[in-house]
Amino acid sequence: MRTAEPVGDDDGRRATTAAWAEVSPEAARRLLVAAVEAFAERGYHATTTRDIAGRAGMSPAALYIHYKTKEELLHRISRIGHDRALAVLRKAEAGGGTSAQRLADVVRSFVRWHAEQHTTARVVQYELDALGPEHRPEILELRRQSDAVVRRILEDGVRDGEFDVPDVGGTTLAVLSLCVDVARWFDEAGRRSPDEVGDLYADLVLRMVGARA
Amino acid sequence: MRTAEPVGDDDGRRATTAAWAEVSPEAARRLLVAAVEAFAERGYHATTTRDIAGRAGMSPAALYIHYKTKEELLHRISRIGHDRALAVLRKAEAGGGTSAQRLADVVRSFVRWHAEQHTTARVVQYELDALGPEHRPEILELRRQSDAVVRRILEDGVRDGEFDVPDVGGTTLAVLSLCVDVARWFDEAGRRSPDEVGDLYADLVLRMVGARA
DNA sequence: CGCGAAGGTGAGCAAGCGCTTAGAAGCGCA
DNA sequence: TGCGCTTCTAAGCGCTTGCTCACCTTCGCG
Known part of the structure; x- marks a missing residue:
């Protein structure tokens, strides 16, 4: 309420x-x-x-x-927001450690960002269709780079035997979908803090890929 | 034109x-x-x-x-769509079997519905805020009933030792979020069929709750 | 056949939209 | 002090929006 x-x-x-x-x-x-x-x-x-x-x-x-138009505002928001989200992902990826550690770090920080910045994230993730055709490709490219980070870690983990993932593409999609959707339902007046959600999700994702807890 | x-x-x-x-x-x-x-x-x-x-x-x-207004159209769509989604969930739940089997069935059919009917599902799941204040509570109640189905199965599975789920509430949220978000990204021209996505997701969710595959 | 209800149309209204323009107000600097 | 530049506003333009209204069909039925 x-x-x-x-x-x-x-x-x-x-x-x-x-x-x-x-x-x-x-x-x-x-x-x-x-x-x-x-x-x-x-x-x-x-x-x-x-x-x-x-x-x-x-x-x-x-x-x-x-700002020239209302759409330029959306574009600016989208651009900066995606840059920030991608930076969060890349920083976590660069933290090093085993594939499982990197995956957990990436999910934890990505989810935490979507919870803390859920207002921004909601715009960034769910208003993409409102972008004009001249701005959308740029943003989609940033999104593809986010996908690539997760996919890379999953592939690493499979290669070195840490993960058991039959469908890497599908699981990448699922992991990102799970993280991103936090922006939709997260409520700062609710019971869970961004940190708690991040920890919970990191655990859930490790289980999804069959990593040892 | x-x-x-x-x-x-x-x-x-x-x-x-x-x-x-x-x-x-x-x-x-x-x-x-x-x-x-x-x-x-x-x-x-x-x-x-x-x-x-x-x-x-x-x-x-x-x-x-x-129709009296444009909003009445949305309400009719929302109402029927949620009824259908809930019916799909309940039918799968009533199928019986172990907690793991029921959970897998529920996720598989719920996801399949969101993929097959992704057009309807997108409206139903993502245009809720556009409902007027007199219609929204009714739809939210239907959504709460969907939540309850998943939560019930998780609780059953934990009680009888089939699942290992430290945070039932949070995991319920995550499972539903994962399933619902299929409507956003599913593309019928894409590589995966609704059945394939349903199978993949059922497997991922079983892993999330620590059920033996 | 005549008739009323139900389903459809073309024209258009009031309100609200994104955006523009003329000009005022504040500012650093000669 | 007076000038030019930037920042902001009041007013409003042209257009689109959700929705209505007067009127026209179509059709079952006595």
């Missing part, structure tokens, strides 16, 4: 704002954060430019000083 | 149309099938009533003879 109507200044909002600290100038950042929240809450198509500007405390016209 | 022909009459369309055979009169069914396809393709908010009517080969006004 929701307590405060608009957008409470709770942890979620702070986390969202902090994550976009690099965007400047400040007005552009405020608009972008407002857009992330609105898109995540209602979806891209159900969000109006007036709503975004209103959340940022500005007039509707102000939006067009910093 | 507009070709009177709706979308391609491929397998997907036939499966979708057949699934709604019970809806009558025929014009109402055609509109509903058109709405399912449009909502799945573009999302509820990006779909116009003119688009729906056009796909059904009718004028925009005809829609309002059979």
